[in-house]
Amino acid sequence: MSFNTFGHLFRVTTFGESHGVAIGCVVDGCPPRIPLTAEEIQLDLDRRRPGQSRFTTQRQEPDQVKILSGVMTDPDSGEQVTTGAPIALLIENTDQRSKDYSEIKDKFRPGHADFTYEAKYGLRDYRGGGRSSARETATRVAAGAVARKVIAGMRVRAALVQMGPHKIDRDKWDWDEIGNNPFFCPDKDKAAFFADYLDGIRKSGSSIGAVVEVVAEGVPAGLGAPLYAKLDGDIASALMSINAVKGVEIGAGFGAAELSGEDNADEMRIGNHGPAFLSNHAGGVLGGISTGQPVVARFAVKPTSSILTPRRTIDRNGNDTDIRTKGRHDPCVGIRAVPVGEAMVACVLADHFLRHRGQVGG
């Protein structure tokens, strides 16, 4: 990971600010002759798009993606396919309200990156958060859609498993429910509860944190590489790079700290389809390499920092002041992080799939 690029063989570079001309990304290293259309990418983008329920920001952006390069009609199949050249994806910013920024232009919003960007660069793009806006994650979702095509045999899904202190009931986990509620929640009952719970938070102008779980199925054993290219190490930095994420864990995660060696060991037996593990505390990764079991990662998302309650802060000129953030915001930014988490794990898997094939072969 290097500035605004991540990945080694499957490489993604993103650019753009919240309220600039456009955001976008360049996906480099994609294998050739993979069918790819803007419509497929759009499907993933639409899942992340804001304004689809009262629980996400009311900013209205169609988030329409354009493929600028890297595809052509296959002379043999007639399908639009990748060429092996870099795939540039562009999303124009259409809802750049010519808003009055005088309120936040000179004040550092607590919990935001305002102070740190200013400290680092000597200035910051205060328009909608600039580069640090969650809007950039749309480009990750677009890149993730390409990654999914590279690892066509694997399935990467994510779900919201906790909002505030309220965890889902894992016995009620049903992937089919994900699409039935605005929270990407696999527990139908908890989803109903979240609707009320989050309404209360939203109406009070507050916000709340969340935990998201990503599960990748169909990952063959052998992806990842010791020691500084571990699959879980790369997943950790990929998820931690998402806005507002403060923690990442694999498999049993922090719970493993409380386990004994006996309980944590995933025993093995020869099953009908080869080696089988009897449990998955490892979360599908041992020694940084995939085991063939589902890869399971969770990440914690802090509450949205933009809230209506005034907070104490300082301004650029060194004065104490207060700030409250008006405008369109997500009461639980963790919700829209769900497709972003999927996308980041898909990109990491695509990269490791190619790297493994490079070092070890087919």
Add this chain to the structure above:
Amino acid sequence: MSFNTFGHLFRVTTFGESHGVAIGCVVDGCPPRIPLTAEEIQLDLDRRRPGQSRFTTQRQEPDQVKILSGVMTDPDSGEQVTTGAPIALLIENTDQRSKDYSEIKDKFRPGHADFTYEAKYGLRDYRGGGRSSARETATRVAAGAVARKVIAGMRVRAALVQMGPHKIDRDKWDWDEIGNNPFFCPDKDKAAFFADYLDGIRKSGSSIGAVVEVVAEGVPAGLGAPLYAKLDGDIASALMSINAVKGVEIGAGFGAAELSGEDNADEMRIGNHGPAFLSNHAGGVLGGISTGQPVVARFAVKPTSSILTPRRTIDRNGNDTDIRTKGRHDPCVGIRAVPVGEAMVACVLADHFLRHRGQVGG
């Protein structure tokens, strides 16, 4: 992070297996004219060295480090200093017992990387865990000692804050206690408790997990870079790359999921020494860039997988079998991870210190 190298400007490449000729690392990109001696590096290595109490493996390795390159006597100061050339550090393996490996040679130990290395490479170095052995972490500690010299104004310390379900009392935190017990525990009373607790686990041939906290003080505001070179993203992968680590969090971490926006916001005021935060839920990082507050990271270490209780497994030839791991092992591998966590964070900070200076200057 790329195979066995991490860092961009301050780069560390490690090599070596547990029971090979030697382990070592090459530290590249170190600024010139920094005083550096093998003795200084040795001090850090001695803190990690096994066999210092009954709570760590009884493997006896002096872990004596040699500097092979990259230093010379400064013609001006007469001190031994870095030259800007790569610093190669070598630790010979002296306690390579010509042990009988027939028991584990063909069996996959649950919780170890045996199965995954075999799945990836078609063979594995079964002698003491080979490349996946925690022994490799000695080279990280050596590299970390160099990193500390690069970031001389910063102080990176770590402590064991949880063993099994037992957390320390944060009100009793005393850094001076770290050196007074074999657990790197900052809570004197809890350290006494851990001695008994771990004795029980050790005698039963079992093991237990732990949580380690790393605190870096004196980190100036502005280190780290959006979006895929975030300071917390790099800390996450660096800590996750340590053996047996299953989770990483920054500041409030997973606890942030339960907080409201009001509670999570670190308010600011102009203090006597400039901008001051009134709390540190952020763990010293906002938008991937340091705030000037202490950088606080925690990581979860799973219980040692080598235990005396037999576990079900399979062998290379596809047969069901059982295994119990005899030999010298740590009942709580999290203990020795404490100096390793310090070293990894020191390396990440050194890298970001140089990268920041590169992009932004001074």
Add this chain to the structure above:
Amino acid sequence: MSFNTFGHLFRVTTFGESHGVAIGCVVDGCPPRIPLTAEEIQLDLDRRRPGQSRFTTQRQEPDQVKILSGVMTDPDSGEQVTTGAPIALLIENTDQRSKDYSEIKDKFRPGHADFTYEAKYGLRDYRGGGRSSARETATRVAAGAVARKVIAGMRVRAALVQMGPHKIDRDKWDWDEIGNNPFFCPDKDKAAFFADYLDGIRKSGSSIGAVVEVVAEGVPAGLGAPLYAKLDGDIASALMSINAVKGVEIGAGFGAAELSGEDNADEMRIGNHGPAFLSNHAGGVLGGISTGQPVVARFAVKPTSSILTPRRTIDRNGNDTDIRTKGRHDPCVGIRAVPVGEAMVACVLADHFLRHRGQVGG
């Protein structure tokens, strides 16, 4: 250098095909608060733009660059400046003639990358050369314009010093002549000769090779780094990556093979402004590090492969056939490589300037 990205701290990623929607690049790692406008970039682009004389392709592209991200109005100075975020530059393709490609669609043009792209990827973008078109070099020139702002104290210029077997007279070198002829030729008399010479080649439908020299003045001593980040090593790959380049040399270059140690040594004396070299066979680089003298590099450009004379070739289906390339082409593609060479050297210097500041400070 990695697929479509080059540089370490000053990083450039390019994308786009000759006849696609657009070409562009992302410049990442640029220091903040550097004044930058599209107009400045356009100036450099206009120097490379085709169709400005009868000696370059008649393709008419305005090559109008747009800055999509990474700049804002500095609240302090009121100027448009860089923010430290990635700078995306876009050039739309406007002259994509809906041409009939049936002639070349299935035939491999000798000297072009047709056969190799097909061999590598299983297909190729035959529309105007696709990714391998010299059109991509416009994005390098745009990136180079940004690089120039980073190394504001250095001056990077290039000149055409040979066309076919005809070399310029170095005693007549006058930088001011560069802009007075369509060849970027510093020797006025030779420029007049080239006009006639190239007219003959152009009219016969043939083409000719050339040599370009890049000179960077004001480069401080100390840029570059042993051993695999040598300044000359990076210049070599940067120049060799330009379309049609077949050779690169520094200072005396291949001529150094004929020199004795006595003649090749650049002797030194203390001059009025510090250390001074009495000659510059080294081309401003010793041991991969700049000496403070002008950095001098030359590169050889092969003749344009698209010619009117029929050449023997094969087609995708394995049949022998012939091909002659009609359409708009440069009789000497080396001419337009002049500003491209400047841009590549500027990017390498910007990268090394930042890397040096990172490792050594100042």
Add this chain to the structure above:
Amino acid sequence: MSFNTFGHLFRVTTFGESHGVAIGCVVDGCPPRIPLTAEEIQLDLDRRRPGQSRFTTQRQEPDQVKILSGVMTDPDSGEQVTTGAPIALLIENTDQRSKDYSEIKDKFRPGHADFTYEAKYGLRDYRGGGRSSARETATRVAAGAVARKVIAGMRVRAALVQMGPHKIDRDKWDWDEIGNNPFFCPDKDKAAFFADYLDGIRKSGSSIGAVVEVVAEGVPAGLGAPLYAKLDGDIASALMSINAVKGVEIGAGFGAAELSGEDNADEMRIGNHGPAFLSNHAGGVLGGISTGQPVVARFAVKPTSSILTPRRTIDRNGNDTDIRTKGRHDPCVGIRAVPVGEAMVACVLADHFLRHRGQVGG
């Protein structure tokens, strides 16, 4: 290429100074289960070893290589094979004469990197050239020996084709002659001439430059990648990174500048074994991708800078002075660059072989 590491999937990191404890390298990313012994590597090292004739430095170093890591006995085949872990190779320095360096300690030797290292780092390792010594190239040859095993179907050989102004007769090229003379010269008659010619230069305490040609046969079509990972771009930086190299060219190279499009085009026909080129001006690379023809690269080596004739220079303290370099030196350092050039090209090919397999598959 990044400081002291080169390659992406097949990565080599080197360390060590001429007169330090040891030199060595870490080869990372090597595929597993490749048979590899120290004896094989030694064979290549012995070809480069100094002191084998009166035409190379009389420094006597056995250059005995030790494999520290990354290999084990394959439980299946019984052979020593790679494991996929980093392969550390160590060569101890045994001939570190405790020489009197007072003569050169404070003086900058013209043509050497003395001044630039001092300018960059504020000090330099004056003992035998330190890091900038040609001795480091032994580690490249060792790494190259590993690379050869990775690209077992390809054959990489090099030859000295010019010494001073004297070029070999290409019609007399006979690879079998390479081992029959101390110059790696494929032209028997010219080798006899070189013996006399270089004796004269040696006896006068002077030195002379040379040109080396590397030829890689059996390279499949499709290796390399547009645009900044071109095979020829990577070869250019790899060869330019060798000490004293001032120029690199591919195929027709600088000669291509003098060719017309008709003459430069390598026409194609369907041959008995598939697509065949009727000439190889391209040197086996088109658009940065291998054509399937032999890859041909040449590089120019400047004359050894250490000569007996006094040269004017300055010292660290800013005084004008003179210097003549006594001691053991090569009258034509280009000779020993021959196996180094082979090794570098082998490493680049191994890297691109793995990268191609990663992106495009087997």
